[in-house]
Amino acid sequence: MSPVLYLYALVDGEPSGPLGEGIAGEPLRLVRLEGLTLVIGDLEAPPRPDRETLQAQEAVTRRLADLFTSLLPARFGEHAPDESVFAGRLASRGAELIRALELVRGCVQMTLRVFGEPEPVPAAVPEEGGPGTRYLAARLREVERARSLPEIEPLREILRPLLRAERVRRHDSGRLLGTAYHLVARSQTGAYLAALEGAEARLAGRRIAATGPWPPYAFAPEPAA
Amino acid sequence: MSEPETMELLETSDVSLLDTVDHLLNQGLVLTGEVIIGLAGIDLIYLRLSAVLCASDRILPREPKG
Numbered sequence: 001m002s003p004v005l006y007l008y009a010l011v012d013g014e015p016s017g018p019l020g021e022g023i024a025g026e027p028l029r030l031v032r033l034e035g036l037t038l039v040i041g042d043l044e045a046p047p048r049p050d051r052e053t054l055q056a057q058e059a060v061t062r063r064l065a066d067l068f069t070s071l072l073p074a075r076f077g078e079h080a081p082d083e084s085v086f087a088g089r090l091a092s093r094g095a096e097l098i099r100a101l102e103l104v105r106g107c108v109q110m111t112l113r114v115f116g117e118p119e120p121v122p123a124a125v126p127e128e129g130g131p132g133t134r135y136l137a138a139r140l141r142e143v144e145r146a147r148s149l150p151e152i153e154p155l156r157e158i159l160r161p162l163l164r165a166e167r168v169r170r171h172d173s174g175r176l177l178g179t180a181y182h183l184v185a186r187s188q189t190g191a192y193l194a195a196l197e198g199a200e201a202r203l204a205g206r207r208i209a210a211t212g213p214w215p216p217y218a219f220a221p222e223p224a225a
Numbered sequence: 226m227s228e229p230e231t232m233e234l235l236e237t238s239d240v241s242l243l244d245t246v247d248h249l250l251n252q253g254l255v256l257t258g259e260v261i262i263g264l265a266g267i268d269l270i271y272l273r274l275s276a277v278l279c280a281s282d283r284i285l286p287r288e289p290k291g
Binding site for chain 2: 007009010049051054055057058072073074075076078079080085086089090093097111169179181211214215217218220221
């Protein structure tokens with residue numbers, strides 16, 4: 001294995017303290033490329049995805065999130081042989097990454113899992129057009145459902161004033177219906193949790209479990225196709 | 226199971242592991258797309274994640290308190 005640059009986060013602004021060490025005890029450093037700032041560690045080889053390493057990276061990311069007002073955490077395993085590889089990808093995504101950094105500024109992620117029975121799927125209206133059109137329409141409905149969680153709509157009425165953004169992932173496997181990731185101002189996490197107290201009564205027997213605050217993992221832009 | 230017991234269990238390390246796996250393998254910024262996790266690694270991690278998901282499902286009461 002060759003040494004690699006290991007990406008921990010994309011950040012904006014200056015850190016409020018020392019960057020400290022990464023998952024292998026390596027000193028972290030800031031690398032500025034294409035007008036953006038990356039937090040990088042130099043590793044002897046890409047890390048293995050075991051429990052201890054994942055938890056170590058989560059701990060590093062949480063510490064970094066406390067040092068910057070705006071931070072997009074990297075997914076596990078993001079590495080490159082040299083800075084030019086990072087620079088090449090940043091060059092084509094600069095605008096969306098700057099927008100994402102602006103979105104998460106001063107915010108944390110709260111994670112809300114919903115358990116129980118799913119809402120019935122509305123009956124599909126017969127589509128017009130040929131088989132290709134009908135297939136694409138069906139696919140679109142599947143994609144939209146995978147990103148929707150109507151079961152918590154009553155909670156959204158309560159939470160809406162506190163949410164800067166929301167991402168949803170539906171599971172439809174077992175009793176875990178889905179996960180809503182909420183972007184909340186760092187100063188509003190107490191209000192968020194207080195709003196959820198007793199809110200289950202609005203959910204027709206469904207249960208919720210909230211965790212956080214976390215760095216805003218779910219608010220990084222989707223990988224480029 | 227009472228509500229305090231449920232909340233206590235939800236704060237155990239297994240639930241933290243669920244969040245960690247979810248964050249670092251399903252979320253987060255991808256720049257290079259150089260995936261380093263072998264197929265075996267993915268299988269093991271998702272097997273573990275599924276076990277944790279089931280565990281967190283089981284510790285929640287099935288019926289709302291009346």
